[in-house]
Amino acid sequence: MADFKRYFPIFDWGRTYDRRALGHDLTAAVIVTLMLIPQSLAYALLAGLPPEAGIYASIVPILLYALFGTSRALAVGPVAVVSLLTASTIGQVAEAGTASYAAAALTLAFLSGGFLVLLGLFRLGFLANFLSHPVIAGFITASGVLIAASQLKHVLGVSADGHTLIEMILSLVTHAGDIHVLTAAIGFGVIAALFGVRSGLKPLLTRLGLNTRLADFISKAGPVVAVAATTALAWGFDLEARGVALVGAVPQSLPPLTAPDFSPELMRALFIPAVLISIIGFVESVSVAKTLAAKKRQRIDPDQELIGLGAANLGAAFTGGYPVTGGFARSVVNFDAGAQTPAAGAFTAIGLALAAISLTPLIYFLPKATLAATIIVAVLSLVNFSILKSTWRYSTSDFIAVFATILLTLSLGVEVGVASGVVLSVLLHITKTFKPHIAEVGRVPGTQHFRNIHRHNVETTPSLLTLRIDESLYFANANFLEDMILNRLSRDANTIQDVVLMCSAVNEVDYSALETLETLNTQLSEMGVRLHLSEVKGPVMDKLKHTHFLKALSGEVFLSQHDAWAALSAGTLQANPA
Amino acid sequence: MADFKRYFPIFDWGRTYDRRALGHDLTAAVIVTLMLIPQSLAYALLAGLPPEAGIYASIVPILLYALFGTSRALAVGPVAVVSLLTASTIGQVAEAGTASYAAAALTLAFLSGGFLVLLGLFRLGFLANFLSHPVIAGFITASGVLIAASQLKHVLGVSADGHTLIEMILSLVTHAGDIHVLTAAIGFGVIAALFGVRSGLKPLLTRLGLNTRLADFISKAGPVVAVAATTALAWGFDLEARGVALVGAVPQSLPPLTAPDFSPELMRALFIPAVLISIIGFVESVSVAKTLAAKKRQRIDPDQELIGLGAANLGAAFTGGYPVTGGFARSVVNFDAGAQTPAAGAFTAIGLALAAISLTPLIYFLPKATLAATIIVAVLSLVNFSILKSTWRYSTSDFIAVFATILLTLSLGVEVGVASGVVLSVLLHITKTFKPHIAEVGRVPGTQHFRNIHRHNVETTPSLLTLRIDESLYFANANFLEDMILNRLSRDANTIQDVVLMCSAVNEVDYSALETLETLNTQLSEMGVRLHLSEVKGPVMDKLKHTHFLKALSGEVFLSQHDAWAALSAGTLQANPA
Missing domain, CATH: 3.30.750.24 (STAS domain)
Structure with missing residues (x-):
């Protein structure tokens, strides 16, 4: 029984759940739901999937994580880096926008979930230790640059492609003549507004007498306002007729029951990427969960986290989603908004389900440029080249690992980049011990x-x-x-x-x-x-x-x-x- | 000038060379030459090359090593494990016995030589440290088994093939009906005689009053006697007409000037195998050289050894040979016979050159079964499964590395085997430090x-x-x-x-x-x-x-x-x- 309970942390926090916790959790859920609606749509776009896949990936996975996960504040769903990895992986086996592309995304989520659950059952979470901090930092910075570059085409209203930074830039330059001015105006307008909100609004509100936390929340609502405003513009001025790309028709439904494509050939092709996505997602998620848990002197269990994240991904595979993990920004918002237990996540899922059946008709008029702009602003906060400087000062081999990871991720793509980073940091460590002191x-x-x-x-x-x-x-x-x-x-x-x-x-x-x-x-x-x-x-x-x-x-x-x-x-x- | 001299150790020992050293070196050269004639022919057969390639690979490479190498006793030439690796590598890009097969062997020697020289110039010999002792021991044992199995077809007089132990055994079983009795009689006769000489003759001679060293040399001359005796039999009884496979016509000439095949496609295909062969050959050679040097309180310089072995391989590439390295058995014979300086190697090269122009007509009548039998007896001394027992007792992770290397070498071939061994020992080492004490x-x-x-x-x-x-x-x-x-x-x-x-x-x-x-x-x-x-x-x-x-x-x-x-x-x- 004790062993059975180990796999259901809900027995742990559920016993002491009370009205006070309920109040906190409900408040947090409302705030996170508002934040997640535009974010989920945007990350689905980044992953090359229809926008509703992002919403679906945030409903059942959150519920399953609430059941199996050990972090009280982690918010699970689509995240930027995993969405980029999904796009780069599935892009090699199917054409974006086709049914087989969406089916392959389900397969990827299934493989990733299965792999995480197996790691968790065998208590192999320590394998994530092969990823050194400089490799992770370099990878996330380079991914941020790649993601921002990949979204520029939507902001500019041109069709471009490419998996590496150079390919993307060349493709954009080739299509420079096709820039759609109205789209670009919306895109850059939103980018400017969001940066303005971030750097100017919060200090302004604080100066006007609002307390810091409220000012912070209002500033973070920027994307929601941008989405609402540009949707209204697109509807009011019929921007679709003027050539602005809109999200378009989104099915008005709860997450559908879906089956991944189990063909052996596809499974074989997606296996290694699934392992990579799982481990990167796990490392990111666990570091967020640890940081938040330590603030309240709580502990998380990394092996049980594997099971929680694995269950979430399996859930995504059967309900029209794609690979998910615990996100940094949303978890921090959830924590700051006062979430006490995983029940906050469950309420968020309910909120998103309501949005999926009620708000989807409005989403038709949402310009893609708006979503791309919110992605660019979000990921640029991940970009932090200072890791190069600090490793350079501290140790040559750490610098080499981070530099190679950034360079190879930008020039050869995300998979080669992170794999080289891992191999290199292991080899450099061994080489250091070749000539012992x-x-x-x-x-x-x-x-x-x-x-x-x-x-x-x-x-x-x-x-x-x-x-x-x-x-x-x-x-x-x-x-x-x-x-x-x-x-x-x-x-x-x-x-x-x-x-x-x-x-x-x-x-x-x-x-x-x-x-x-x-x-x-x-x-x-x-x-x-x-x-x-x-x-x-x-x-x-x-x-x-x-x-x-x-x-x-x-x-x-x-x-x-x-x-x-x-x-x-x-x-x-x-x-x-x- | 000092730096220039560093690359020519001959300036070091050449200054003090005298008549006494000359006498010792000449004696050693005669003994080693006698040993090398059958061995060179046999290893060429193992590598899938015409017999003369083995002789050629023992002439110019020895001279170049004498010029650049630092060991006073190392004897360079074809060795069993490198011959097996050559056969397994070239077999994937050309048909054995064809001109393109021989040209690819030259390319392999060229790449291997170039790689070794580069490692030496950049003083990167320490990279060989990635090979752990258990991995080397496991690999050599498994290679010995593979080599012995690969020679059984010549002893039985059947045509069989395969790169893994199971393939070889299956192929032999399939062809079991074709066994040529007379060939098998010669083959097993030689095997029995050589084992008899090894275990019985030396004690007998010692008992008859000969001193131990002389008795040892006579026992080691076994292969030469077996070659001479079966060649005489084949000639006297016209065994060729009775279906016994003979070595056949061998060109009566000094090593020819040859050019490797420099086509980029071939170079690319052979690059990784060349790296593997270089490192394995280097590790084997350096450990022999170190052991012999320590006995006389001499030192060898591993980085200069890379240059010496690299030069030997480049020499092999342009004179009709194939990859070479310092051999264990021949170096020990050279040392025991009293070789004082690398000049002994140079004299051996002259002896082999004389053999190449005078003895080759006789080699026509040498049965292939005899050569195969000498290989089998030689390599079975490499096979030593006790490494499994001693690592099992000492440490689990060392046991896993050696067991995986043996198993994978036997079941998937030499390249996969040794590569997996290296990767596994690195990963196991890292994993051990995951949970520090x-x-x-x-x-x-x-x-x-x-x-x-x-x-x-x-x-x-x-x-x-x-x-x-x-x-x-x-x-x-x-x-x-x-x-x-x-x-x-x-x-x-x-x-x-x-x-x-x-x-x-x-x-x-x-x-x-x-x-x-x-x-x-x-x-x-x-x-x-x-x-x-x-x-x-x-x-x-x-x-x-x-x-x-x-x-x-x-x-x-x-x-x-x-x-x-x-x-x-x-x-x-x-x-x-x-």
Whole structure:
């Protein structure tokens, strides 16, 4: 029973649900619903899907996440980066706007949901750790640029395409003569208004005496006002007849029951992209959920989050949606608006369902340029090239990873970009440990402390070479240690009689390193030099005990470097009374 | 000039070359030449090339290695594993026995040589460190099995094919009815004789009073005797007429000047295999060279070895050969026979050149079954499944890497096998660091030592949580640390006021980990808990100094854990006088 309940966090917060929480949740739901209507339509457009797919993707998925998710404030639905990934993936197997395109989007959501649920059941959420922060930051920044560029065609009223920044720009330049002035006026008008609201309205309202939170909410309602205003304009002046592209007819219905396309060929083609979308969506969602939970000293369970997000995606697959995840902007609004429990999400779903059956006729007159403009303003807040500067200052390899991710995402597309970023950060990490930091140490006079002979004033004994290894020993760096010691010995071949490896920072010795230590022991023996170890950690010692190495070792294993010094420097000093 | 000389180690050993060294080198050359004649022919057969290609691949490459290589005893030429890789690679782009097959082998040698020289010039030899010992051992064992299986068709006198073990066995079973009895008699006769010589002759000769070294050399001459005897049989009894496959006509000439096929399409197809062959050949060769050098307290320079092996392969590409590397068996024979300098290699090359122009008419009558039998006996000594047992005992992840390499090499072929082994060992290493060992520590009473509270009897203070992190902090494990601390705090939310991270084993903090520490600092601050660091290493501190993290840190950075204990436990004890 306890185990069963683990998969239904609703039993946890449901027990204590009261009228106060209900009031907070209802308020938050109204605000989030207003925000989500234009956003859902816009992201569906970005994904290359009909606008209603965005609304549908925000109803059942939210309900399922409310049932299975552990975050109290996360708002699940279509988000910018996942919509872009969807467009880029499905664009390779179907033509945008066709029925097979929409069916493939369902398949993608199904694969993504299934994969997330499996990860969650097997508690494999830690796999998301392969994505380093700089790779994520670089990817999101580059995606923001790509998304903004992809929406320019709607703002300008031209038909253009392309999956990379260069393709998009070239295509726009080719079609520069076709710019539709009225469309562009609406598009740039909305962009200017939204930026104006963001930077000017909030301070103005605050100065007029409104409290900060209310001023904040009014500013965030900007997109809703822009949608309403331009829809009214389009209807009043019959802008469709003047060539402005409108959203057009949207079915007036609740989310339909849909079946993904299960053809094996399509499933195979979409599998890898689905894995990528799942992991990127999961990482984004979990970081938002963690941040919000920490503010209220709540905890989220990453493995249960996988199940919650997986269920949401499976829900999207069967109700006309497409891949979803927890969004940053909407979750923050939900949190700030006072949402106490996932019930707020359920109420949002009801609000969107009402919108789907009542407001859709009005959406006919909504200009596409308005939606594109809201997307551009939203994603430009994701673009943050400062990660380049801060990684540059901190570490070269982190900079290389973020730079390559941005460059490759912009030039070769989102999938190649993020995949290269992951592979590169793993390889760079391994490469860093190829040449571990190894310090020759001596004793700080009068103490039991041993420090780097190049940084400190320490005592040494000519016959004793002590090396502190500042890295775990494994296949990638074992050779380096061997070469380094043999080179060092060839310099002082005749004086050194004992070599001590101080292993206080060696957390692991893998099989390759064990073999290298065995070889080294033999090589040193043949030169008449004894090999010793000191300060070997418990877990490492436990493993070494089962090997022949310790039996074959020409020297001893000392508990502390001080013991090694006491035993070896005394003996040697007698032997070399220089 | 010094830099120029670096690339020509011959200036190093050439200066002191004398008559004594000459005598030793000449003796070694005669012995190695005798060994190499049958071996070169056999490995060419294994590579799917005409027999003379093996001889040619042993002449100019040896001379070039003598000029550029740093090992005094390494014998370069065709080796079993590289021959198998060549057959498997070229078999995908050309039909064995055709002119385009031979030309593609030259291209492969050219690409391989060029790649090795480039690695050497840029001093990138450390890249070979991506191959872990278990992966190499598993790969060589599986290759030995594959090679032996691939030669069975020649021993049985049937035509069979296949690149994986199952394909080979199925193909042999299908052709079981075609077994040529006389061929099989020769083949199994040679195998039995060679195993007999190896296990029985040497002890016998020693017992008869010969010294061990001489007995060893006579035993190693087994293949030469088998070749001579079966060639005589084939000639005397006209075995060709009785259906025994012979080597046939071999051109009687010095290595010809040849040009690789430089077509871009072929170069592209062979590029990745060439990289693989280069690295595997390099790793095998360097480990042999290192072992032999250490016996005489000599050193080899891995980067210069790349140039030596690269030059040898470029030589092979232009003189009718195919990819070569330093072989284990021949190098040991060379060393044991007393070779002092690379001049021994040069003399071997002259010996083989003489053989190429004088002995080739005799080779006509050599049965292919004899060559196949010598290959089988030679490679079975490479097969050593005990690596499975020893890794199983030592560490699960090393076992997984070696098991997967063996299994995939046998079932999917050599290239997939070794590539999977490399990727797997990298991923397993990273995965191991996902959940780093983190110990909660307390003070050993009356000392300045701090140990794991679960392993030792130590003092703790309720308000102070000290965690020793036994791993570098980077993107793959930063989240784990954060989750672990927050979970620990949610258990003792009200008593803990200070958290100290003891960083004595943290060799690196990458940008992802830095961001996680910043987040953690903020989260703890909001809970009223201070975050401290202790025993941060010099290089890590150098990097942290340039960040905002240290300024934002709610607690302090203590030089030693003892200082942290002194400052925090005292204060807390006053605040919590329980």
